[in-house]
Amino acid sequence: MMELYLPVVWALIIAAAVAFYVVADGFDLGLGILFPFTKEEAERDQMMNSVAPFWDGNETWLVLGGGGLWVAFPKAYAVIMPAVYLPVIVMLLALIFRGVSFEFRWVAKPTHFWWDVAFCGGSTVAAFAQGVILGALIQGIAVADGRFAGGPFDWATPFALLCGLGVVAGYALLGAVWLIAKTEGPVADRARAQGKTLLIVVLGFVGLVSLWTPLGFSRIAERWFSLPNLYFLWPVPILTAGLGLLVWRGIDRGRDLAPFLGVVALFLLAFLGLAISTFPYLVPPTLTIWDTAAAPASQIFLLVGVVFLLPMIFAYNVFVYWTFRGKVRPGEGYH
Incomplete structure (x- = not known):
């Protein structure tokens, strides 16, 4: 019985960690x-100060998601990593550049131009690489005898590149609505204009991916359009359009927190749609969570640690976000 439910528990933990990472690290990327798009130095400082207390803690969820995949589903890890090795390396290097530049631009002033370039480039490349990895997983990985059977550039397809651009646009939208919620003055005003444009772009990418996946991959079309699945899944695109409208109205009416919460809900709904398209396959279209799970004893041993660590991670995040609540005004900061 444990062989059946333990992989499901771990799949939910990893999915939650990935979702938290996408939302939390997405807005600072x-x-x-x-x-x-911001030329004034004081405004750039205000932007960075809005995430200064949070950004490094946000990456905790990436460690939990990647580490959880390694320990709970080692066979999936052994197949996925060779398939997307290059974009993973690019993502990690870009995150390092982003993190180092975040700290060094403050101490390098006034000669910090290249640290600004590294911050922008690292954030953009990391977002694009994450989207490419996502696209590579959705389109499927070649597997033979439980091992990766493809080439080093199987991930480099038009669909994966489209997903990469979509994630860049999505993270930019998260960043814009975060600035609406956390800043005042010209930075917030500019973010409102950017948020409207980016919302249209992101919804366009969502529509393209939603059309491409069932047209390009028969297993996804069968999942969404076969009966009785269609009866239960048709509200998902309707809710997506409704959330897009609510975000637009929230930005247009000068709301502060509502657009951010709406975009977070939009991301979570898109994540749910991807889960519906692929579950229970952890390595689409061949290996399920049960095919790739570690021994039950290993899963239980590690689950005990997670049971104690997860509340600590949540408590830390709640404490930090509560402590540094409120808006960052021009000239203010935590650095």
């Missing part, structure tokens, strides 16, 4: 993507 989004700030880097939006950096070139």
